[in-house]
Amino acid sequence: MIISSLLSIGQITFILRVAIQILTYAGLAIIGILILGSAPRVASISTHDTLNRIIGASSATKSTIKWIFTRIRRNQTDPTPPTHLLLILFLSLSYTIFTSLSDIGFLGFYACSVPGPNTIDSPASINSVDAAQSLVLANMINGTDLSKVKTYRCNSSSLVPFVNEVFSHNCTAWRNGTYADREFFSGLNITDTDALMPRQLARLLKTGDSDINTFYLGPTTHRLRTPVIEKGLAIEPHATGFSMVVGVPQLQPNTKVELAQTMAVEMDVGCMSLGIFDSRLMFDTELGQEFMRTNGTWRQYTGPDYMRDVLGKTVDNIRTYFQPFFNSSSLDAKGLLKSINGSNIILSGVANVATHRLPTSDPFASRPDSDFMGNCTEALQRQLSIPQGGRDVGSMCSLLGIGGTHSVDGAVLHGLERMVCATATRVSMVAATIQVDAARNMSLDLTRLPSDLTYVLADYYWDTRNVRNDTTEFSPFVPYERYTLTYNHISPTTHFIRPRNAHLFSNVVYGRGSGGNVISLMGDVIFDSIAHADERQKFAGLMLLDEGFEYVNTTTTALARWVGQVGGSYIIGSLGYNGWAALQSAPIEVFSTGGRMSSCYKPYYALGFVPLVFSTIGVMFWAFLLLPSGSLFGTQMVKAVYGGVRPYAAAICPGAPPKDTLLAWESSPQCHLQLISKSYPVTGDAHGTALEYLRSPP
Incomplete structure (x- = not known):
């Protein structure tokens, strides 16, 4: 009392x-x-x-x-x-x-601590023109002139022929402006990805008639380990992915907001063990030895239930493929089979997440990694009713593993536990409660609402240039994508979206740029930043785990959590909230949940x-x-x-x-x-x- x-x-x-x-x-x-x-x-x-x-x-x-x-x-x-x-x-x-x-x-x-008076705030705590402009500038490369960076809006597109029987989604009517024009963003609410913008945005300076932007796609140099509210986005990594909510004020301790209708982007992660691991003695200079478990509970799984069957079938297919590479006569009392040719992975004593490749008997033949991951992606898309086919479809599955130092029978070994992971991204309209406690810990509580999802895709861009021998080279740009949610009580409460292929782009990409680009490329970029990036572009802070040289927990739980933390880091590094859209949004009541020291009885x-x-x-x-x-x-x-x-x-x-x-x-x-x-x-x-x-x- x-x-x-x-x-x-x-x-x-x-x-x-x-x-x-x-x-x-x-x-x-x-x-x-x-x-x-x-x-x-x-x-x-x-x-x-x-x-x-x-x-x-x-x-x-x-x-x-x-x-x-x-x-x-x-x-x-x-x-x-x-x-x-x-x-x-x-x-x-x-x-x-x-x-x-x-x-x-x-x-x-x-x-005791009791609630204080409620206050009124706005998304991203933008309450003035100067604050809105500062938020837009924070999403730009330092020194960028807002009036020089174009912004684009498209409400619908149509499929038209391009070249060599390739069809392109062209916008039926572009609306152009610049990021200095705040009126261009009037009417946008927090259920529209056009209220978001890519980060590290700037105008691309090059010859020709292309008038496009450059921006960054990828995680920061560190994983997001704890929930944060940053520049209007509330991001919460969890055990099997992460959740992101748009339009959140910068909350103080012991406060909360309740957003009746806002956009949530959620990435689900599922990882299943292959029962195959690589190991070598700490002082051994060779790559090591590969082992396959044949008994016990080796098939660990962490993730949502809807991914279990797809990953289980993928694991079975990969193990069947691996079988000829193991010596059947090497089965020991522990149920382990030893590979014929040893391991093909460079092992490290530092706790890390790494990709692994499937073995092949012909060093000149292409490896079947992409086939297995492609089949995994197609099966997951069919299950989630995600449209398939077309070009630039991104992968939803990847071969990952956790490596580091471990001990067997008193011997110190370096090893890597092989797994298969999958991601799925969904866009939903939600009623969200975001709360910050006295220790500044943020928590999200989401209730998905039935809604219609409108998706607009405008490919448009292929930059052309002449190279030697008068050859024309086509360089792809990131297309424009827009997701808009509208409440409809008879519609689904969640919408899984089709991933875009990020392999064609480096971390610095070119295109018109929109919040929809960042969201659709998310799953593929997270896997791509580890699997396909050039050595100079890898992020040690992402791949190295907190255990260091100590014993590493090589479980699917640790790997699923890691992917979610990288996903949260990707959002912080790649996506921002548009200050002009925040300035014109409806005010939000911020509730006090405590913090005022009082006398109770x-x-x-x-x-x-x-x-x-x-x-x-x-x-x-x-x-x-x-x-x-x-x-x-x-x-x-x-x-x-x-x-x-x-x-x-x-x-x-x-x-x-x-x-x-x-x-x-x-x-x-x-x-x-x-x-x-x-x-x-x-x-x-x-x-x-x-x-x-x-x-x-x-």
Whole structure:
């Protein structure tokens, strides 16, 4: 339970203690007045003695307890039962105890973090023209003039003949502008990839009539290990891929946003072990030896269920292909077969991810790697209803492995575990909740919504140039691609997209450039950055794993996570959010989930305050009832006459007074206590209070 967001626990405790002290003093003062107002005129010596001790501020606890106990047992000599006095003395005795018990109530206070006020922000936290322009410039190569970089928009395209019976998708109507023109991006929302843009964007400076851009496609030099929000994109790598959401403000700790409709790009990763590994002694200079497992649970799989069967069949086909390359007579007690020709892989002691190739009996023949991966890709496309055929279709499957240092029977070995991995990319309209906790950890919660996906492809570009012997050379440019989502309650909730082939392009590519380019090339580029890149373009930070020279976990779980982290790195390195589109987007409410240090309370500890509070209320209510009778006024005269009862008692009744000995207040000749016997008549009201008698005229 939240008590206050402004006051600390110490301040609240101080205030409460002051209030309790005030209640205690006020309550005891009222109780003292009630005791004086309830003092009987005629009572036993013990009653007068108890009142004397209380009023004289002497030690009255023992005598008060004894007096209360005697009256409860009805072992009394008072002429009338002093019920009011009994109750008020009980309250007087308990009040201090209740005050002490109230300390229990303070145990319920604790420091807590509570939500603060909600705020309004915008996608990528772009709230001004300058901020929008800065975001656009952040996606450009340093020093780029925005007015010189063209931007393009196409709403539809048609298939037309190109050359040599090759057909091309041509846009029916281009709309051109520059990145300096913010009005060009009006009307775009966060469910349209044209609100995104490639990174490291600049105008391509070359001769000819081609007016296109250059940009970067590929991961950064490091994998994305933790979720981040960067320039309007929320990216979360996970165990089997990654997810990316468009249009997210730059959230502070303990905040969250809820986007009703936005675009999510998700890459799923599945990896299955081949049961084939390569190994060599740490100091061996040879490539090593290749082994095939034939028993045990060698077929590990990590990934979504829909990939399992396709990868399982691919693994079976590859193992069948491998079978002739292993010596069947080499089967040992562990169920391992040894290859005939050894390993064809250079092994390293550093934990790493690497590609591997299938063996071939003819060194001049082409390897069947692409055939197996092509069949794997086609099978996965059929299963996911992704259109097949056409040119520049990218691969969804790749031969990968985890290598590094491991130990067998006490010997230190370098090895590589061979696997097959697959990726699939989907574009979905989602309702997204993005939250950042106190430790700045970001989390995504996605709910896919039914939507229609509109895909526009405009090939257009093949750059031509004349080379020797008047030969015309065609150089391909990246086509323009656009994905647009529209809500439709009867449509699918997810859309798997066809991958584009990235092998034709280096990391720096040429074309008109769009966010759709980056998304469609994603799966192929991730595999390509390891499998086909030139040695000078490889990224050591991507391939090397955190284990270093220590024991490496050669499981499909580690490899699937690695691919997802590279995918997140690819998004950061290749895709940006357009600041002009963000500036014209609807504002977003940012909810506070905590972070304001406050004072909270555990309610059950409040039981410690209950006795004191109810006692105080009861005393005040009693005093209020006595106001009309005047029993609260003039009590000072009663207080003044009490004192010295013990000496009086000893003088009148030497020794222990008998239980039936009574003392009564008399006013003549002066106020004094008079010994009363049962046979002695009492003048005045014997059942009244001392206050009533002393206040009345003699």
